[in-house]
Amino acid sequence: MIALDFPEINSILVWKDLFPSFNKIALIAVLAAVISITIFLLAVRQDHKEAPKGIRNFAEVIVEFIEDGVVMQTMGKDGLAWTPFLMTMFLFIYLCNVPGIIPFFQMPATARMAVPLFLALMVWVIYNVTGIKHQGIGGYLKSTLFPPGVPKALYILVTPIEFISAIIVRPFSLAVRLFANMMAGHILLVTFALLSEALFQAKDKILIPVGILPFFMLVFLTSFEVLVAFLQAYIFAMLTAVYIGGATHPEH
């Protein structure tokens, strides 16, 4: 038998303060902002008249990705004003996700509920305020709670469902989707890393080669987490755009 000493859940999710009120999650969040600002600062310093290359090309690719892949797909041309916000959100989430596979960090900031919850509540406030601003409070509630094309008798069922879905559940589903995906990935990586280590250091020599299996799984999951980090940031930005677009143009 091998002795697999799995750490307590808190020891892989809850971090001690680096200095008062500033832990690893806060460090990752701050670094996400600093790295984003640095990339774009370096990008805007390059001559815009020349063909973009290097970091400017990278920054422009991000801008075009958000414009073409998120805004135009969900909100159309009218939504282009939201590009800076959605791009900030995408970059911030991605750079909070990615440290989960970076040595020494090995923790996505979004695997703690604070970051997803804050972002989801902010999105909730934004799309509700935007909807009220565009349609008025009556119009917004009408378009949200009484979807057109539904037989009037069914509003008894549909309206409460829409209220729960659009007003209450949305921010939590948004937060939990990101949080759960990143936390599950983090725990999986920890599990396979510990299993590999335990098998490689097993007293029974016959178990040592078996350690290759969880090790390969660890490598696969690490590369999978690269995809998940990007995908979750994209999904969050996309859903944000869908919610804001739905609040501003309910007919769509």
Add this chain to the structure above:
Amino acid sequence: MPTAIVTQSSGQIVHVRLVSSDTTDTTVAPEAVALAAESGTGAAETTAVVAAPNPIAPTPKEIFWSAGSFFVLLIVMRYYLFPKLKKGMVARYDDIRSDIEGADSVKAAAQTDVAGYEKQLAAVRVEAAGRIDAARQTVDAERNAQLAQVNARIASARADAEAKTSAARAAAQGQVAAAVAQVATKAATMASGRTPDASVVQAAVASAMESAGSR
């Protein structure tokens, strides 16, 4: 000092939760509480306190730092970085678009020039073909005239030659007829002993030569 919240079932301690004044929740194993109780000391005061915050619950400091970082990033991005980057992109796209439009207009002008050139070339070709036809007709007329002159000269030369030939032949025939008549006269003289009439001999020779010539 922390406060202990003890959960009991059928008289057994199943869960103990310590709540301290700094709001940190601590879960302690029931066995540890039981041991502490047996030793006569208060459970809350004697058991080892292990920090066990809820792994899911968000903490205010994390919300504060993530919100602060996000808003700083959003403000810098919204009011400085994105507009500047986008302005550069739009300016470059406009340059490219105007370059493409300029290239299109230059291409259209070049196509117009090419069409004009081809039109002129067609006109020049038509004119050149007309001139070539005219030159060819002139050359043909001159050649025909010269050919006619040459043919006339040849015909004249041929007629002269034929006349000379006819004269030479007539002269030769006369000489041959005289020689034959002389030979025939001598032969007749030798054969008959008398000299034949010269006119008869000449007529006979002429007749023989004519019949020979007609054969």
